[in-house]
Amino acid sequence: MDERQVLEHYLKERGLKMTKARLLILEAFLGMESHVTAERLYEAVHKLDDGIGQATVFRNIRLFTDAGLAREACRDDGPRQYEHAWRHAHHDHLSCIQCGAVIEFVDGAIETAQQAVYKKYGYVPSGHRMELFGLCPDCAARHNSPQT
Amino acid sequence: MDERQVLEHYLKERGLKMTKARLLILEAFLGMESHVTAERLYEAVHKLDDGIGQATVFRNIRLFTDAGLAREACRDDGPRQYEHAWRHAHHDHLSCIQCGAVIEFVDGAIETAQQAVYKKYGYVPSGHRMELFGLCPDCAARHNSPQT
DNA sequence: ATTGATATTGATAATGATTATCAATATACT
DNA sequence: AGTATATTGATAATCATTATCAATATCAAT
Incomplete structure (x- = not known):
């Protein structure tokens, strides 16, 4: 089942409709790297069809999130960021505070420890960030041996 | 060294000034529980002195953050939340998605595992969320045995 | 294919949180 | 006390997002 089928299934399930704009936005989203803001997605979509409005992009990336195709990425501040969620396993982020580089990682020990925390407080896990x-x-190297 | 002294030291260090409003906002902040929004802090301050404007509260809670007296709490969405940072150790959050209850916890295993991730990618740690x-x-009990 | 009910769209106004602007005032050195 | 300047309150501006609404597109049933 590919992304388009997931979307179609999600739409049919609740009496929603597939549209040209919706499909185009999905394809644009899938064609971009992860950590996309609605604004950047809009720019990409606009290049393919300049008749599509910004509100429609906002509406649909949100719909994709509900459909399980997109996921809100952790953001410190600024606009909301989305990443691919279909067949893209959960992961955490390691960000450089200087240059903004982001590494995605999964660490078994952390996941295990988190489960232990859930158990300790009697919570039923539903997700984490x-x-x-x-x-x-x-950046660390540059920081320790400056040009001065 | 109490919070007020920390602030005074921070201000003097950079040629800033202590003011009535600033001190009042600090005291209001310290008197409130953690996870305060600027808006709620403004309401509290306003009760003590209705001449203090909203912008001033926003400016000062931000200043307190820079001074190490406050810290931005993890928020999923909505307005920024602040918690006490002076002599309040780092901790993580466990939130109920139903009722919003928040538990603060520190888990040694998670902290250790995080250090390992830093080492693995050669990053110099500076903080995490x-x-x-x-x-x-x-909520889980209510969820599993509904009134129906 | 045509119809009809309704979901969707684009443009734009509205919202909510935060920041910038600016003239008047308060503060802290001397 | 005098003076340079940081701070303040009020308000406008900004940014990201959501709501509104009339016009249009979609889809299931004919």
Whole structure:
């Protein structure tokens, strides 16, 4: 089942309709790297069809999120960011506070420890969000041996 | 060194000034529980002195953050939330997606595992943010045995 | 294919949170 | 006290997002 089929299934299930705009936005989204803002997605869509409005992009990326095709990425501030969610496993983020580089990782020990926390407090897990901040190797090197 | 002294030191260090409003906002902030929005802080301040404007509260809670007295709490959406940071150790959050209850916790295993991730990618740690989502015991019980 | 009920769209206004602007005032050195 | 300047309150501006609404597109049933 590919993304388009997932969407069609989701739409049919609740009496919603497939449209040209909707499909175009989906394809644009799938063609972009992860961590896309609605604004950047709009720009990409606009290049393919300049008749599509901004509100429609906002509406649909949100719909994709409900349909399980997109997921809101952790953001410190600024506009909401979306990443691909269909057949893209859960992962956490490691971001450089200097240059903004982002590494996606999955760590078994962390996942295990999180389950233990859930159990300790009697919570039923439904998801989590984690972002580590730091200096990437390049920025750290530049930081320790400045040109001065 | 109490919070007020920390602030005074921070201000002097950079040629800033202590003011009546600033001190009042600090005291109001310290008197409130953690996870305060600027709006709620403004309401509290307004009760003590209705001459203090909203912008001033926004400006100062931000200043407190820079001074190390406050810290932005993880928020999923909505207005920014602040928590006490002076002599309040780092912790992570476990939130109920149903009722919004928040548990603050520190887990050694998670902290250790995070250090390992930093090392693996050669990053220099500077901080992190983690929020676990789930159903709290009460909500989970209600969920599993509905009144129906 | 035509119809009809209704979901969707684009344009734009509205919202909510936060920041910028600016003249008047308060503060802290001397 | 005098003076330079940081701060303030009021308000306008901004940014991301959502709501409104009349016109249009979609889809299931004919």
